[in-house]
Amino acid sequence: MSPFTKLLAVASIEFRVALRNRWLILATGVMTLFSLALTFSGAGGLELKAGILTLAAASLATLSVYLIPLIALLISYDSIAGEVERGTMALVLATPISRGALLAGKALGLIAVLAIAIAASLTISSAAAIFAYGMDMSGLAAIVRLGLTGLLLGAVFVAIGMMISVASPRAGQAAAVAIGVWLVATVLYDLALLAGILADKEGVFTKALFPYFVTANPGDAFRIFNLAGLENAAPVSGLDGIANTLPFSATYALVGLFAWLVAALAAGYFQIRRLTP
Amino acid sequence: MTAGTAQNPILKIDGVGVTFADLKALQDVSFNVEPGEKLALLGHNGAGKSTLFKCVLGFLKPAAGRITVAGDAPGSDHARRSVSYLPEQVAFPRMLTGIEIITYFAKLKSVDPREALPLLDLVGLSQAGRRRVGDYSKGMRQRLGLAQALIGKPDLLLLDEPTSGLDPVSRREFYEIIDRVAQEGAAVLLSSHALTEVEGHVDRIAILSKGRLVADGNIKALAEAARLPITIRIKAREGQADALSDRFGGTRINGRSVELSCEPGAKIDLVSRLTQRREEIDDIDIALPSLDDIYRFYSNRAEKGDAA
Ligand SMILES: Nc1ncnc2c1ncn2[C@@H]1O[C@H](COP(=O)(O)OP(=O)(O)OP(=O)(O)O)[C@@H](O)[C@H]1O
Numbered sequence: 001m002s003p004f005t006k007l008l009a010v011a012s013i014e015f016r017v018a019l020r021n022r023w024l025i026l027a028t029g030v031m032t033l034f035s036l037a038l039t040f041s042g043a044g045g046l047e048l049k050a051g052i053l054t055l056a057a058a059s060l061a062t063l064s065v066y067l068i069p070l071i072a073l074l075i076s077y078d079s080i081a082g083e084v085e086r087g088t089m090a091l092v093l094a095t096p097i098s099r100g101a102l103l104a105g106k107a108l109g110l111i112a113v114l115a116i117a118i119a120a121s122l123t124i125s126s127a128a129a130i131f132a133y134g135m136d137m138s139g140l141a142a143i144v145r146l147g148l149t150g151l152l153l154g155a156v157f158v159a160i161g162m163m164i165s166v167a168s169p170r171a172g173q174a175a176a177v178a179i180g181v182w183l184v185a186t187v188l189y190d191l192a193l194l195a196g197i198l199a200d201k202e203g204v205f206t207k208a209l210f211p212y213f214v215t216a217n218p219g220d221a222f223r224i225f226n227l228a229g230l231e232n233a234a235p236v237s238g239l240d241g242i243a244n245t246l247p248f249s250a251t252y253a254l255v256g257l258f259a260w261l262v263a264a265l266a267a268g269y270f271q272i273r274r275l276t277p
Numbered sequence: 278m279t280a281g282t283a284q285n286p287i288l289k290i291d292g293v294g295v296t297f298a299d300l301k302a303l304q305d306v307s308f309n310v311e312p313g314e315k316l317a318l319l320g321h322n323g324a325g326k327s328t329l330f331k332c333v334l335g336f337l338k339p340a341a342g343r344i345t346v347a348g349d350a351p352g353s354d355h356a357r358r359s360v361s362y363l364p365e366q367v368a369f370p371r372m373l374t375g376i377e378i379i380t381y382f383a384k385l386k387s388v389d390p391r392e393a394l395p396l397l398d399l400v401g402l403s404q405a406g407r408r409r410v411g412d413y414s415k416g417m418r419q420r421l422g423l424a425q426a427l428i429g430k431p432d433l434l435l436l437d438e439p440t441s442g443l444d445p446v447s448r449r450e451f452y453e454i455i456d457r458v459a460q461e462g463a464a465v466l467l468s469s470h471a472l473t474e475v476e477g478h479v480d481r482i483a484i485l486s487k488g489r490l491v492a493d494g495n496i497k498a499l500a501e502a503a504r505l506p507i508t509i510r511i512k513a514r515e516g517q518a519d520a521l522s523d524r525f526g527g528t529r530i531n532g533r534s535v536e537l538s539c540e541p542g543a544k545i546d547l548v549s550r551l552t553q554r555r556e557e558i559d560d561i562d563i564a565l566p567s568l569d570d571i572y573r574f575y576s577n578r579a580e581k582g583d584a585a
């Protein structure tokens with residue numbers, strides 16, 4: 001059997017376990033609830049020139065920055081450390097599967113969970129909006145873009161969660177580190193950047209460095225890319241305003257996301273090679 | 278290639294040492310396992326049995342010595358294709374069924390799952406195959422672990438305390454399966470806490486004590502080499518116990534009995550001297566050293582050697 005077949009076997013088991021542990025239904029349920037709520041709460045100001053789905057895409061882009069990394073970290077932090085703790089990792093590593101294929105297979109299975117949750121929630125909320133307010137083609141494109149880049153954002157955090165899981169001797173410790181990473185990546189990092197701008201008063205930091213710093217954060221990169229795609233159709237505020245003033249194309253934000261994915265997977269691979277079950 | 282046993286051992290352990298911080302978990306351990314051989318590795322808690330298994334699997338790199346599995350380094354692709362492992366504590370994902378788990382491990386081992394699934398029948402889990410492992414009893418999980426280890430006819434089975442938690446009937450079934458795979462040519466290395474448990478089921482035993490190999494051989498030879506004393510208990514007739522103990526020495530126990538011990542070689546002589554006192558004796562009981570005595574002898578000998 002080829003390494004790829006084994007990788008798929010790992011992915012399918014990982015997916016099944018997540019399914020039976022109710023992670024899939026929980027992730028899909030939470031994301032559907034939030035998408036529906038945001039879609040319909042934006043519908044109040046339909047006098048605006050933008051369509052309902054465009055507005056929904058804007059608010060979903062902001063919310064997904066918190067929700068997708070959180071779900072991705074929650075489903076991945078246990079994936080390696082938990083198996084080491086329960087003793088199944090020793091069994092798996094005693095078989096002739098390469099550790100790289102094991103890591104990649106597990107990541108693939110978990111990303112599939114996210115893919116279904118994202119696709120289902122966006123499909124349900126968009127269908128409901130179209131049914132209630134009629135078609136909005138450009139908004140639909142924005143939603144599709146949001147879903148695909150949201151999956152990329154989720155993949156980045158699945159890879160980060162697995163890297164944490166490989167490096168942690170205990171699942172409990174992995175959970176604590178994962179929550180810490182989520183706080184820093186989604187809240188504290190942006191707060192620090194805002195503080196920098198306030199202190200700097202239009203200096204070198206704000207003009208030259210800030211755009212790069214903000215794009216380096218996967219969550220911000222995701223938001224910038226999606227908001228730039230909306231082309232001022234929706235009202236934006238705060239840090240997001242800079243999406244329109246970047247000194248480079250917003251597509252580079254996507255490059256940044258891919259770079260994070262590759263880096264996190266590489267770090268996880270480096271760690272899993274020295275894992276002692 | 279190297280000088281060694283006449284045959285071609287599937288597992289060679291040569292001078293292996295493992296140290297954790299300042300604890301010497303294994304010191305200068307050497308032995309081989311031949312194809313078709315069943316070897317029990319005995320030792321107290323913390324003797325180093327599981328540590329040795331982890332070295333053979335390539336999870337731990339010994340600080341000293343050398344291990345080869347099927348001629349290759351532990352953990353290499355070829356070594357992993359030759360070895361199967363049943364860990365001491367195995368908790369399969371609770372949400373998966375027995376069938377799913379066997380299918381999964383068959384794929385990891387590049388074996389067609391259709392060939393592997395009959396193993397569930399072999400270990401007596403054909404009815405439970407569709408149920409979730411979370412609902413299995415401890416013995417059922419152990420059986421599933423064994424089925425997993427048998428996938429793909431491995432050349433070497435490493436079973437870490439495989440019979441702990443099994444009832445006597447299951448234990449006998451377990452050893453019947455082990456016999457069968459050994460007859461087909463697989464080598465079996467299993468660990469256990471008690472000699473009584475493996476007696477009659479393995480060809481050879483090796484005893485680890487505090488990380489050192491203190492005995493290696495078949496049970497009969499080890500028992501003879503230990504030269505443990507034989508215990509003879511005499512039940513005296515009314516009022517004769519004092520006379521008997523004056524004559525033969527030994528210790529008085531519960532009023533009417535005297536307990537003597539003698540070298541294995543002196544047994545016949547002592548018994549014939551006893552029978553000359555036929556009229557003073559009600560009954561005689563001869564107790565050979567038990568397996569536990571033999572096991573304790575080898576384990577303790579090493580500890581005394583340590584202290585010296
Ligand atoms: N990863 C580790 N770090 C530090 N010490 C360890 C580690 N693994 C094992 N040890 C120590 O090495 C010694 C041997 O442990 P091992 O698990 O091999 O014993 P064992 O013979 O399998 O015992 P048991 O019958 O209880 O399973 C013990 O003293 C244990 O504390």
Ligand SMILES: [Mg+2]
Nearest residue numbers: 326327328365
């Ligand atoms: Mg052990």
